[in-house]
Amino acid sequence: MSLDNTKLLDFLGEVDKELSHKIVVVVGGTAMTLVKVKPSTIDIDFTIPGEFYDEFVKVKKIVNPGFRVDLFHDGAVFTTMLPEDYLTLPTLGVLRFSQIYHSNFVILNN
DSSP states (O other): OOEEHHHHHHHHHHHHHHOSSOEEEEOHHHHHHHTTSSSEESSEEEEEOHHHHHHHHHHHHHHOOSSOEEEEETTEETTEEOOTTTTTSOOSEEEEOTTTTOOEEEEOOO
16 A cells, blocks of 8 residues: 555544654654655654653554554664654654644654
8 A cells, every 4th residue: 555645644643633742753755755755655654752652552553554554662763773862853844733633743854
């Protein structure tokens, strides 16, 4: 299944309804698709701060997206570690969906 920008935003909106924290770090093709550098992706990749990881796993089961969602811990992305201060580094973009999703999605420039 190919996931374009609209499908990604729909999924993030559903996830947002269930999360108590309001920050998600997207990486890889997911990030490139959200900023329209790439037309679509085949899966969704997140790196989740450790304190929110278990909650995100539960939310993923609740939302049950029907496509692959990969979760990584504490700045890990595949087999690469982001810098320790990855949550405070300048980003390619912080997309604020205050009227739609009430969330911040951070897209790291890699």
